Amino acid sequence: MQYFTQLVISGLAIGAIYGLIAMGFAVIYKSTGLVNFAQGEMTMIVAYIAWTISTTVSGNLLVVTIAAIIAAVVLGLVVERLVMRPMLGEPLFATVMVTIGLAVILRSSINFIWDAYPHGLDVGFGRDIVRVGTIGVRTGQIAVIATLLVLLAAIWAFFRYSKFGVAMRAVAADDRTALLMGISAPRVHAAAWAASSVIAGIAGVFFAISYDLSPAMFQLGLKAFPATILGGLDAVLGSGVGGLLIGITENLAGGYFGSGMKEVAGFLMIIVVLMIRPFGIFGDRDIERV
Amino acid sequence: MNKYLASASLLFASVLLSDGPTLAQQGITDTEIVIGDVEPLTGPPALLGVAASIGHKIAIAEANNAGGINGRKIKYVLEDDGYVTARTIQGVKKVIEVDKAFAMLGISGSGQSIAVMPVLEKAGIPTVIDVAPVKFLWEPPRKNVFVVGQSYEEGIIHLVKYLADKNPNKKWGLITQDDDYGITVRDGFDSVVKEKKLKVVYSGNYKKGQQDFSSDMLQLKDSGAEVFLAGGIIAENIAMMKELEKLNVKPVTGIFWPGRVEPVLKLMGPAGDGIYAVDYVEPFAGEAGKAFLEKAKPLVSEAEFKGINRYTMSGYAAAKVLISAIERCGKQPTWACTISELEKTKNVETGVMAPISFGPGVRFSNQKLQIIRADFSTLSFKPVN
Structure with missing residues (x-):
């Protein structure tokens, strides 16, 4: 039982990281109808910025957190304004290709701006191990699970009760009608990119605290993408939950059937779920696949 | 007419077969000699590619500061393959055909070196591989390809x-x-x-x-x-x-x-x-490692110095062996002479690993191995006696 529990806890921890990045995918899709293939790279860039702040300005948790959030907002807005907005009205395929190009540029920038060495993000928190019996978990892992749960609740409330959240849903549902209602679609898009960047950045920072920071970190995006497909590409909350499901499934498969199954398990789960619910567990039935 | 053709053929053949000064060798001018390299400089494997290239640069800077190879300064041409095999092949072709390199160092990872072997063999360019030694690179031995290191x-x-x-x-x-x-x-x-x-x-x-x-x-x-x-x-x-x-x-x-x-x-x-x-390279915590760092410091930039790791040492050793072989060929080095001199490499001391030797039909230096152990208090690896 302890073996099972340890697998589930570790699965929740990595699943929470996947979930946060998956939510980033969904926020952009929900608002713009676009899949951002540079999501993993944006996660990585924010984490590297946080590391730079921690080593050059201050290693204080609060300072690093605030600075990383600001950096993530700026990154999201810059990408939206300089790269995505010129693509408004262009064919979807071309726009998706632009995000792939953006991914390659951001990935390569790591070596130009930083280096290829792995680094640890030390903010004086997250490395300690909490033990309950023989089960161990790092404080950073507990924190990322808690953060995901808080964000799930906050985003649910935002979309349901806030004016801007309702505006985002309106743009996602029908941007022309939303425009006629006085909602600025570009403004909504910009906010979505900024929010997505912040959510993904939080995941990156937690990953760097609990594991480490390396140029291979962008691959988290490849693991999170199935999570958002599983939860529903247009379901922000569902994507978060999808991340947790993928994390737990992967770990249980790896723990009971060997390392080889770990990588396959999540995708097997997606195939099965999509056969039954092609729009994901929590997605809308009329979702358009790209 | 037949007599004329026979004479012309003989003259052409003698030019082709000779290593003498009549045959201009690529990558060499009166003042410069070009050494090419292809490494992963981006992506996670840049950790080894960048470090190896820094090792090459240190050996080249050392040689240039001492007057170059018999008066010719070494020009180092470095291409990034991003650890993508297709780009390695493209990069090596570019370095040989466009930059006209006289010799090659590197090259990228094990899979990339294996994939690029036919290009190197066909070109016949003297090459010393130092990044990822795998048996395929020296078994069977290729005339112009030498490998410094030890097999995985x-x-x-x-x-x-x-x-x-x-x-x-x-x-x-x-x-x-x-x-x-x-x-x-x-x-x-x-x-x-x-x-x-x-x-x-x-x-x-x-x-x-x-x-x-x-x-x-x-x-x-x-x-x-x-x-x-x-x-x-x-x-x-x-x-x-x-x-x-x-x-x-x-x-x-x-x-x-x-x-x-x-x-x-x-x-x-x-x-x-x-x-x-x-x-098979010395740990930095040892005397040899410290001496290497001292030597490297004035020869590279601050950023490059920070990028030094064990691959810098293997890259340095390979470059030293190549430079030494070209040097022994005198004022008019050729590919044939460089290959012959590389083959004659015997107990060349580089200070970063055991002495390096090749031989007739031996294209692998087969470096001596040592066990080392991590010491967290000093963040270093130390030899185990």
Whole structure:
């Protein structure tokens, strides 16, 4: 039982990281109808910025957190304004290709701006191990699970009760009608990119605290993408939950059937779920696949 | 007419076959000699590619500061392949055909070196490979391709034998990557398992790029393994050791030289203290390592100095051997002479590894291995006596 529990806890921890990045995918899709293939790279860039702040300005948790959030907002807005907005009205395929190009540029920038060495993000928190019996978990892992749960609740409330959240849903549902209602679609898009960047950045920072920071970190995006497909590409909350499901499934498969199954398990789960619910567990039935 | 044709043919053949000054060799002017290189300078493998190129630069700067090769300054042309094989081939072709390199160093990873072998052989350019020594590169020996280092398989065999002798009758665990690197590690391990009759209780295989090893390390713990061969490269080994720390187990652990870089120890934290590694280049904590760093400091930029790791030493040694061979060819070096002089390389001292030798039909330097152990308090690897 302890073996099972340890697998589930570790699965929740990595699943929470996947979930946060998956939510980033969904926020952009929900608002713009676009899949951002540079999501993993944006996660990585924010984490590297946080590391730079921690080593050059201050290693204080609060300072690093605030600075990383600001950096993530700026990154999201810059990408939206300089790269995505010129693509408004262009064919979807071309726009998706632009995000792939953006991914390659951001990935390569790591070596130009930083280096290829792995680094640890030390903010004086997250490395300690909490033990309950023989089960161990790092404080950073507990924190990322808690953060995901808080964000799930906050985003649910935002979309349901806030004016801007309702505006985002309106743009996602029908941007022309939303425009006629006085909602600025570009403004909504910009906010979505900024929010997505912040959510993904939080995941990156937690990953760097609990594991480490390396140029291979962008691959988290490849693991999170199935999570958002599983939860529903247009379901922000569902994507978060999808991340947790993928994390737990992967770990249980790896723990009971060997390392080889770990990588396959999540995708097997997606195939099965999509056969039954092609729009994901929590997605809308009329979702358009790209 | 026939007499004229015969004379012309003889003259043409003599020009083709001669190594004399009548035949202009590419990559050489009166003042300059071009050495080419293709390495991964972007992406995670840049850790080795950048470091190796810094080693080449140090040897080249050292030679240029001493007046160059018989008066010719060395120009170093470096291409990035991003660890993508197609780009390696493209890069090597560009360096040979467009930049007109006289000789090559490098080249990228093991798979990339293997893939580019036909291009090197066809061109006939003198080449010294130093980054990823694998048997295919010297078996069978190619006329113009020399390899400095030791094979991955020999390295693993040396490490596992050492750990097996030191920890008799213990239970073993192994995890490897699902690629050619992982297969080589596993093959080396398996050969010792048979010879020493090791009891293997855990054998895992992870997908390249995997970042979370929680279930793998839990399986290792559950198996009761007491000696563990961590077959990751850099980030993988760090993640494994941190997971083991979380699970409160500390088996005797061995890692292989591709991951034997000092920053890894800092990231592993106390969990990395005491891990064993095998290598053929000197650790930086030793006298030879310190002397190398002293030598390197004025020859590279501050950023490059920070990028120095074990691959810098192997790159430096290879460049020294190549430069020395070209130098021995005198004022008019040719490919044939350089290859011949490389073959005559005998006990060349580089200060960063055991003396280097090649020979007739021997294209592999077969460097002597040593076991080293991590010391967390000084964040360094130290030789084990």
